[in-house]
Structure formats: structure tokens, C-alpha cells
Amino acid sequence: MQPRKKTETENDRGFTLPELLIVMVLLGILAAIAIPSFFSFIDSRNAASAANQITADLRLSHGTARNRLSNIQVTFNTTSNCYNVAGNGISRNRCLPEGTKFISSITAVEFKADGSAVVSGSGDIGVARASRSTPEYRLRLNTQTSRIEVV
Structure with missing residues (x-):
């Protein structure tokens, strides 16, 4: 049996230059x-991540203050977009992800051993993309119950 001869069209496989x-x-x-x-999606996710991280740190600070029966203070620095958690041997400094910023008149929150909170300033804690002037996420703190919610 002889091998089959290939026709000219069988050898011409692939894409032409205009097609590519x-x-x-x-x-x-x-x-x-x-x-x-x-990139807009990435910036939006960074703002959401920052809001969730701040919420988690505030809730942890509240729980730590109640468990250790001592005051824990969280201070916010809107110029450097960082915040510090301090009290009873704890000292943690965290900064927001690049491309995000604080928009807030609250400068500090102190969680008391009795479960209450004292807020320095007024309003909510806002987190936004650096390119925006209005917050995308607001963290609301109830001073009586220390409940923190993302609005």
C-alpha cells in the first residue's frame, strides 16, 4: 500500500497575516x-477592604476593652490615612491601602471597660477612594452599645 499523497490544500494550514x-x-x-x-474596580475593592479592616479592628478593640476591663483607644490620622490602636499593652498602627483615604471628623474612639464608647468628633468614619471627595463606605458607631455597622 502506497502512502496517500497530500494535496496542496492539506498542507496550507494556519492563519493568514490579515486574519492575525x-x-x-x-x-x-x-x-x-x-x-x-x-483599575476602577481594584480601587473600589481597596476601599471596601479598608472599611472592613477598620470595622474588624474597632470590634476587636471593643471586645478587648470588655475582656481586659481596661480602656482601648483608636486614633485616626486623616493626613497620613493611618490609625492607631493603643491601651493595656496593645499598640498597633495600621494604614489604609494605597488609593484610599479617610473622610471623617472623628479623630478618636475610646472603648471603655463597661462596653460604652467615647467618640472625639462627630459623624461617621468615612472611607473613600483617593480620587473621590465623598465616602463610599461609612462606619457608624453607637456610643451606648459600641455597635459598629458599615452603611
Whole structure:
């Protein structure tokens, strides 16, 4: 049995240069549309992550104050976008992720051993993307119950 001869069309496999160029142009257009949305999404997720981290630290500070029967203070620095948790041998300094900032008139929260909280300033603790002037996430603190909620 003799091997079958390949015809000319069977040897011509693959894509032509114009086909490849069209696909590359379409991919470039899609990337130009998608990349700005992707970076905006990343900044939004950083703001959500920062709000969740602050909420977790405030709740931990409240629980620690009640368990250790001592006062724990959380101070906010809006210029450096950092906050410090201190009291009863605890000292933690945390900063917000890059591209996020505080928007708040609250400078400190002190959790008391009896479960209450004393707030220096008024309003809510706001977290926003650095490019925005209004907060995307607000942390509301009830001073009687020390309940913290993200609004």
C-alpha cells in the first residue's frame, strides 16, 4: 500500500497575516475598553477592604476593652490615612491601602471597660477612594452599645 499523497490544500494550514492583524486590533480595542474599568474596580475593592479592616479592628478593640476591663483607644490620622490602636499593652498602627483615604471628623474612639464608647468628633468614619471627595463606605458607631455597622 502506497502512502496517500497530500494535496496542496492539506498542507496550507494556519492563519493568514490579515486574519492575525484583525484579531490583534480587536484585542487591542477590548483591552483599551477594559483596563480603565479594571483599575476602577481594584480601587473600589481597596476601599471596601479598608472599611472592613477598620470595622474588624474597632470590634476587636471593643471586645478587648470588655475582656481586659481596661480602656482601648483608636486614633485616626486623616493626613497620613493611618490609625492607631493603643491601651493595656496593645499598640498597633495600621494604614489604609494605597488609593484610599479617610473622610471623617472623628479623630478618636475610646472603648471603655463597661462596653460604652467615647467618640472625639462627630459623624461617621468615612472611607473613600483617593480620587473621590465623598465616602463610599461609612462606619457608624453607637456610643451606648459600641455597635459598629458599615452603611
